[in-house]
Amino acid sequence: MAVQKSTQPAPGKPAPDSTRRSEKSRRAIYDAALALVVEAGYAKTTIEGIAARAGVGKQTIYRWWSSKADVLMEAFLDLAEQSVEEAGSTPYAFPDTGDLAADLKGVLRATVDELRDPRFEAPSRALAAEGVVNEQLGRELVAKLMQPSLDLYIARLRAAQEAGQVRPEIDPRIALELFVSPLAQRWLQHTGPISYEYTDTLVDYALQGLAPR
Amino acid sequence: MAVQKSTQPAPGKPAPDSTRRSEKSRRAIYDAALALVVEAGYAKTTIEGIAARAGVGKQTIYRWWSSKADVLMEAFLDLAEQSVEEAGSTPYAFPDTGDLAADLKGVLRATVDELRDPRFEAPSRALAAEGVVNEQLGRELVAKLMQPSLDLYIARLRAAQEAGQVRPEIDPRIALELFVSPLAQRWLQHTGPISYEYTDTLVDYALQGLAPR
């Protein structure tokens, strides 16, 4: 199998030697970037500002990242990893108590909590906004940040199908959107308030169906 | 009765006289803004660029709008109105053939077409992205661009409730999200492809329920 060196942006550039990279600078840049996005918002966060706050030369940023969005995405991924480690629990776990509705409600309630955590909100919104307009970045975000979670929904739904709780012809990749997307949209587009009651209702409507029996 | 002077946002500025406003300039600015967003993207669209392309002084933009997003939102609203007028049909109509599923599928297919129309895509994405990060603008977008359409879904669903096709305790404002939000999210976040088949499936899943009968 061929070794893939994916992030070699320009063939004209000598490509920096990543083994000599300063770990301290990277950390400082992540911290500065996240702090600035939280404090001032994405638009007012500048590369110069990040460099200054991190006590780092601008070139050190341009050497390793290609854009402000790029820095922020890595910083956010790093933050997410840290949180998971801190939490101590298995990173990607999904409850399976046998009660599908309860399991989904629980996970969605946790998502609601996360969406409201101010530490996450500013960078998440910034990245999401960038992803709306920049398809490449958007796809990267989906792949790196969202897909792992969505895969767990799919797995849980498949289990439910095997247990006869969900009709077998249902495509779980679409079914999960019935509860996940409404929440996502309310949060992204400010189309409505977010609450446990709301997500519970979503699960109820979607799972039991809208039609009278 | 007190004289209401509602739109006096900044007490420092004398507030321009809108009766003297140049209609020609406004049109030119709308056209230039939309064209530039389509051609170069939102980030590379500048106020200077819009002014230059519209053959207008920068101050004429700053006199009437407060930001790039503001210009673009009005331009887009104007575009939407125009389209509606061109279409000739009633602006906000929703079919009611008695067959709820068919009606919803039809409307969603039309939405798919619209989301793919390149004339709409670039400015829509730009505005949506801005709305993600800028709550005030986001709410304005929702109120002015989305709510009218959503109200039609609500009305149609209420009619279906009266016809006994939807359980009466269902909240139509939430129910509509089951088909609308998944499509919105796929489009906004590039989480998946968009097709007639997909939206038809959404309606099927949501309407008939996920649980076996």
Add this chain to the structure above:
Amino acid sequence: MAVQKSTQPAPGKPAPDSTRRSEKSRRAIYDAALALVVEAGYAKTTIEGIAARAGVGKQTIYRWWSSKADVLMEAFLDLAEQSVEEAGSTPYAFPDTGDLAADLKGVLRATVDELRDPRFEAPSRALAAEGVVNEQLGRELVAKLMQPSLDLYIARLRAAQEAGQVRPEIDPRIALELFVSPLAQRWLQHTGPISYEYTDTLVDYALQGLAPR
């Protein structure tokens, strides 16, 4: 001989009817222009500022004057006339007591006083500066503001020649510069302090060269 129609600047313009001109506006413009030059300096005095302070439309300025320098020159000429009227004395008088040195010293001392009058200083400097760089305006200034005074020096010197106090071959137009120009340069270019003692000395030095041997 050709008929000269001197003040018809642009043949395309209908030429305003000066009989209908608003005297009140003209006065207000003069006052505003002079006040602003004193308060803020020539460079920071703008046509818009003059119009606003005078409570006048910009067009009323552009209708009657061609430039900021033009407005200020007329305003200053008007001020000079007023002062002369207020003084009550004959506008252009030059003492002739028979003692040339004493007469010159007296007039130069009066000039020193005038150059120090803050009401005159700011607009005078502004106009002089403009005249340095704009030859046409410079020549106008000389002709309208300076020449009348200089002619009096010439007349006085000619009288002195007839009285045998100045050698007959001396050109009075040059001779007067021996006392006037040094004072002018010290004031204009800040090359030295201005005082009665200084102007007295100038007269002493210069007259020696003009007197018969």
Add this chain to the structure above:
Amino acid sequence: MAVQKSTQPAPGKPAPDSTRRSEKSRRAIYDAALALVVEAGYAKTTIEGIAARAGVGKQTIYRWWSSKADVLMEAFLDLAEQSVEEAGSTPYAFPDTGDLAADLKGVLRATVDELRDPRFEAPSRALAAEGVVNEQLGRELVAKLMQPSLDLYIARLRAAQEAGQVRPEIDPRIALELFVSPLAQRWLQHTGPISYEYTDTLVDYALQGLAPR
């Protein structure tokens, strides 16, 4: 001994590191500034224009100079230095042939030539005009551009005093103005033509007054 921190004008600004300054840019800015003043006049010379012509960012001008006048003054000083170097001769020399009148006439004729050199005229006028209105700049101009020359007049006149050609009680700093200021004023204010004959006459008239009786 006290540590001198002379050039720290604004405590808010970090003060650029002059050792890293680009000599090429400075030269280009000087050349562009002088060329534009000659071609278009001072008023139509803009910082943007200088930057564009010099192939330089505007900030590079604002980093090192505080105003258009400031740029032009340095550019002109530089030009003056260059001219002196090109001439090869001692920069500040004043002939002393023993014949005071002849020496003065010679120097004044050279000054007439210089005042007519188009390379010098435009920037000189521009700076002089600025100096009329801006006392600080005016004093700087006098100190840097005029005083060195005037000192040579003073020295020559003192030598003449020692040689008994000028009365000992005469103040040379005032005496020199008798020939220099009339020429300066004619040039500055366009009060009259400038010629060798004129300056010769000035020397004749003035020296008579200074010579012993």
Add this chain to the structure above:
DNA sequence: CCATAAACGAGACGGTACGTCTTGTCTTTCT
């Protein structure tokens, strides 16, 4: 005594330049 035409105040307009800010590159110096 009113009709009408001008000058007027106001200020929107297309522009130019301002002085500031940020970008991404380049260079210098230190480690």
Add this chain to the structure above:
DNA sequence: AGAAAGACAAGACGTACCGTCTCGTTTATGG
């Protein structure tokens, strides 16, 4: 060689004025 520092060319920002061009509103005859 990587990094901190920061000068540089480029160019957009939002503001201030420019000089031109309408808008109604005085105002001042002259029919």
